[in-house]
Amino acid sequence: MLKMKLNRWLSKIVVIATALFAVQAFADDNPYVLMQQASDKLFGDISANQSKIKQDPNYLKTIVRQDLMPYVHVNYAGSLVLGQYFKSTTPEQREKFFAAFDKFIEQSYAQALTLYTNQKIQIENPKDVAENQVSIRVKVLQGGNAAPVNLNFFWRKNSKTGKWQVYDMAAEGVSMVDTKKQEWSGILRKDGIDALTAQVQKAASVPVKLSK
Template structure:
C-alpha cells in the first residue's frame, strides 16, 4: 500500500494533464477560490517546474524538495491534516508540542512527495468536470490516472473551504483508500506506543533522509 500511494502521488503531481476546458498557463496566479481549478493549476505548475528543473534534479535529487515546497505545499492544508493525524491525542499535547508536530509533519510530507516524484515517467491525468461547490465546505476533485497497458486509477483530491473562502487540499483518496486515514492509523498508534516527542523525532529523521531513485525492480512492482 505504501508503494501504491507513493506511485499515485507521483502520477497526480506531475502527470501530463488532460483537461477538456484547457489548463491555465503555469505563470498565472493560482485560483484558490475554485478548488477544481486550483488542483488542476497546481498539478500543471508542478509538472512544468519538474521539466524546467530537470538538470538540477539530475544533479541533486534533493532539489525535488524545493519544487514540492514552492509549487505544492502552499496549497496543502498540512496543519489541518496534522491535527487529523494526531486524532484523539491532540488534546493531550501542549501548544508547543502541537506546533512542533505540525512542522515535523509538513517536512515529512515534503520528503514523501519528493521521493514519490522520483517514480514519475510519462502518464496522463484526466479531471472529471467540476460541480457546483457554492454551498460546500469540503469538495472531492475526481481524477483518473491514464497509463498505457494499465487500467485507469481513480483518485479523489479532497479540499476544504477556509474561513476566507479560499480552498486548500488536505487528503488524497486512491481507489477508495484515504492517504490521511492511513497516516492517522499509523502515526496515532506510534503516539500511543512511544509518545508525541518520539514521533516528532521520527518525523524529523524521515524528513532528513536522502532522496533516492527507486530501484527498477521496485518501481515495476509499484
C-alpha cells in the first residue's frame, strides 16, 4: 500500500521534472541555464499542439522524445537502477534493458504531462559549477494554501559527449532512481534482467490517457 501511494505521488509531481529537462542545446554547458529554459520549451510545444494531443494523447510521447529524451542520461540512470546486478549482465542484455528503460521513461513522462495544471517553479540561484555533478534545488508552488513541493535534480556531465544531463530527481528526499531500484530488485534477484526487461517493455507500451 505504501509503495502504491509513493508511486502515485511521484507520478503526480514527475510532470514538473519533464519541464526542467527539455531545453535548447546551446545552453548545455550550464545546468542552471538548462533548467531555467526548460519550462518554456516543453510547455510551449504542449500548448501549441493541444488539438493533436486531444485527438491522440500518444502525441505527448512525440513531444517528450523531441524535447526531453536527448537530455536524459538514460544509460547512467539505468545502470544505477540495476545496481549490484549490473556486473552479472552481458553487454547485450544491458543494451536491451537500456532501450526498454528509454521507452519506459518516455511513456512515464508523457503520461505525467497529462496532469500538468500550470504549476509555478522556483529554481535556486545559479552557483559556480566546479565538478562534473551538481544537485539543483527546485520548489514547485501549488495553488491555494498547499505547501510547495521540494525537488532536487541531479545533473551529470556525460563523459562521452560533454553535455549536462539529468539522471535522477528526488521529491521531498525520495529518489526516483532509488524507488525503481527497490521496486525492481526482487525481479532481478529472482528472474534476472531478461524478465525485468520484458516487464519494462510492457509498461512502456501502455497508451497515454488524458486525465479526467
